[in-house]
Amino acid sequence: MPSPDTNRPFPAAEPVEARVRDYFERLYRPGAAQFHGIVHVSANPASGVIAFSGPMMRAGGGFPVTRIGLLAPDGAVTLLGSDAANDSQPQWSPDGARLAFLSDRNHGAGNFQLMIASAAAPDDATAPAPVADEAIESFVWGADSRHILLQSADAGADAAGSAATARIGDRASERPSWMPTVETGSHDGLWRHAHILDVESGTLARIGADGQNVWEADWCGPDAIVAIISASPTEGGWYQTEIAIAPAAGGAFARFAAREVELAGVTASPDGKTIAVIEGRFHRTVQLGSLVLYDRATGAAREPAIDAQVSALTWRDANHLFFAGFAAPGSVAGTLDIASDTTTIEWRASGTAGRKVPYAVPEGHDAVLVPGHAFDRYPYLARSTPAGEQMLLDLTPPDLAPIQARMKPAEAVRWQGRDGLDILGYLAMPKGVERPPLVAFIHGGPSHLFRDSWSFDNPLAALLVSSGYAVLFPNPRGSSGRGLNFASRVIDDMAGEDAHDILAGIDHVIANHPVDGSRLFVTGGSYGGFMTTWLVGQTPRFQAACAIAPLTDMRSQYFTAHHPEFLALYSGGDPYDVGGTFDQRSPLAHANKVTTPTLLIAGEMDKTTPPAQAVQFHHALVIGNVPTELILYPEEGHAAARYEAQIDQGTRVLRWFAQWEGRNGSR
Numbered sequence: 001m002p003s004p005d006t007n008r009p010f011p012a013a014e015p016v017e018a019r020v021r022d023y024f025e026r027l028y029r030p031g032a033a034q035f036h037g038i039v040h041v042s043a044n045p046a047s048g049v050i051a052f053s054g055p056m057m058r059a060g061g062g063f064p065v066t067r068i069g070l071l072a073p074d075g076a077v078t079l080l081g082s083d084a085a086n087d088s089q090p091q092w093s094p095d096g097a098r099l100a101f102l103s104d105r106n107h108g109a110g111n112f113q114l115m116i117a118s119a120a121a122p123d124d125a126t127a128p129a130p131v132a133d134e135a136i137e138s139f140v141w142g143a144d145s146r147h148i149l150l151q152s153a154d155a156g157a158d159a160a161g162s163a164a165t166a167r168i169g170d171r172a173s174e175r176p177s178w179m180p181t182v183e184t185g186s187h188d189g190l191w192r193h194a195h196i197l198d199v200e201s202g203t204l205a206r207i208g209a210d211g212q213n214v215w216e217a218d219w220c221g222p223d224a225i226v227a228i229i230s231a232s233p234t235e236g237g238w239y240q241t242e243i244a245i246a247p248a249a250g251g252a253f254a255r256f257a258a259r260e261v262e263l264a265g266v267t268a269s270p271d272g273k274t275i276a277v278i279e280g281r282f283h284r285t286v287q288l289g290s291l292v293l294y295d296r297a298t299g300a301a302r303e304p305a306i307d308a309q310v311s312a313l314t315w316r317d318a319n320h321l322f323f324a325g326f327a328a329p330g331s332v333a334g335t336l337d338i339a340s341d342t343t344t345i346e347w348r349a350s351g352t353a354g355r356k357v358p359y360a361v362p363e364g365h366d367a368v369l370v371p372g373h374a375f376d377r378y379p380y381l382a383r384s385t386p387a388g389e390q391m392l393l394d395l396t397p398p399d400l401a402p403i404q405a406r407m408k409p410a411e412a413v414r415w416q417g418r419d420g421l422d423i424l425g426y427l428a429m430p431k432g433v434e435r436p437p438l439v440a441f442i443h444g445g446p447s448h449l450f451r452d453s454w455s456f457d458n459p460l461a462a463l464l465v466s467s468g469y470a471v472l473f474p475n476p477r478g479s480s481g482r483g484l485n486f487a488s489r490v491i492d493d494m495a496g497e498d499a500h501d502i503l504a505g506i507d508h509v510i511a512n513h514p515v516d517g518s519r520l521f522v523t524g525g526s527y528g529g530f531m532t533t534w535l536v537g538q539t540p541r542f543q544a545a546c547a548i549a550p551l552t553d554m555r556s557q558y559f560t561a562h563h564p565e566f567l568a569l570y571s572g573g574d575p576y577d578v579g580g581t582f583d584q585r586s587p588l589a590h591a592n593k594v595t596t597p598t599l600l601i602a603g604e605m606d607k608t609t610p611p612a613q614a615v616q617f618h619h620a621l622v623i624g625n626v627p628t629e630l631i632l633y634p635e636e637g638h639a640a641a642r643y644e645a646q647i648d649q650g651t652r653v654l655r656w657f658a659q660w661e662g663r664n665g666s667r
Helices: 015-028 235-239 459-466 484-488 497-512 527-536 554-560 564-571 587-593 612-623 643-660
Strands: 040-043 050-058 061-071 077-079 087-092 098-103 113-118 134-141 147-154 192-198 204-207 213-219 224-230 242-247 254-258 262-268 274-280 290-295 309-317 320-327 330-337 342-349 361-363 367-370 380-385 388-394 411-416 422-428 437-442 470-475 516-525 544-548 598-603 628-633
Touching (some): 015 643, 040 361, 050 087, 061 087, 113 134, 147 213, 192 224, 213 262, 235 564, 242 262, 262 309, 274 309, 274 484, 309 361, 342 367, 411 497, 437 459, 437 497, 459 643, 470 497, 497 516, 497 527, 527 587, 527 598, 554 564, 587 612, 628 643
Parallel strands (some): 192 213, 437 470, 437 516, 516 544, 598 628
Antiparallel strands (some): 040 050, 087 098, 098 113, 134 147, 147 192, 192 204, 224 242, 242 254, 262 274, 274 290, 320 330, 361 367, 380 388, 411 422, 422 470
């Protein structure tokens, strides 16, 4: 039984919408050149000027645009380019003479190409000849400051599984409205490549061979390239990768090491003798795992004891490897001396740095540049040295104080699963609210994690807390940040003990914190959406639920998503095994038990959890006479990114929870 307001437009004076609009206006300040995060940081070794990039909202709304800022030693900030295009990933050359970055200027949104400017005139950038029919995803300067290693993707290839958008670029073409799209099963137009650019001559040399898909690449000394490759270019192929090395002069990659787990962050020491990589259970844009070092000459691998899971790696020099990562329940950054196997932690915080996973970059001999934040701390940029931390740039909007005043700092909480396993999470409480209702907010993945971060990397989180809800952010078994054993516990057991970990966390909070356990809600996106739809089919205890970009039926997900290998790996199931895991652990198979009013939200461009996943669960609830609404955003991928869509989504979530808060007389 859909609610009577399903298709009713919101009146301009709707109190909830006005409150949500005010929240997002204060958060993003559209048109005010307000950065609302820092994604990349690079310090010029000669001048000390720091280049950084991050998202901001245009005056007219729409999708965020990524801009580059230059932070001078005196604190002055200069913006490069304009908000008519996206500029990202700024990197100074090792000699400090040039600034390179990626931009989609004049190429169409998402079709990034390399731009290079002199340090003396950084806003006067020129583009080497574009790589035909490819978009540049990442690049690395050579130590000689004369060559750049490019990692590219065929324009129109699928974006990462957890990316908000569906594609990394687009092949611009005019086509009649009647013309069909055609799929053949071919991998044409999906491959990723490596090239070396000679900056002076502009010549481009291809590295690798046909049939080798290059996901990441780095210099391995001056004469070789190390990469993470696969034989398949699909998103599912990312789960079947290996480390390989190719001569910088050109030629095919040769296998160096193959592992049974996921690989990311590959980087070689400047002398090419040591290769470092992140290994574990994680997704392509959420790399967080164990640090493993390989001796290039022998192939021997070792895992140094650094007491952290790592997510970012950079060499300070041939013997010192910088890392940023997670040491539960906070974030750390430090340097490993690979000769002595000694580690120096150079930054530690209960909060975090970077987007999605911890990120920081080294500066000089022992300094760290930290794009930090916490639930009660809007993003900022700081320099951490042995003498202490120096604030370089505070991004806090001038009118954010009323929102921050309604939220307490997040608190790390621990409880035990049914088998006694130690589980970690965070609890965010509103200020001035006695016994607030409790929302369980479940992260994606499952190999992802919550950190004590600004709005927990999702603007809905701070919106809920500032609106008077207590919110639990659990990291159940299967989450990243606690080692390979912990992350692997969800494999072959999706919606098993991890679901009980979440329910146990809810019970722990209700028993030990001043929340109203009779007013209980659940939400989450991606795997969190899957878990939301699973839980409402297992228990009637929630007043209402909101599932965003959910997986609801494993069999149809397997045959329609762009990474079926992921589902097979994590579920341990087989789509042809009737009555097996794909049936037993699909929320749709339990939809006839649901009594909880459930809001379902999806993006029509989503290829990771296609919108049909939300549609079929919604239709099952309609047939079962359960209150439900289905919201499909036509321009969105795996998460709402457009300004207007974020406002609309936030309004609908708050209205949905408020509508059902008194269900069963609990209020």
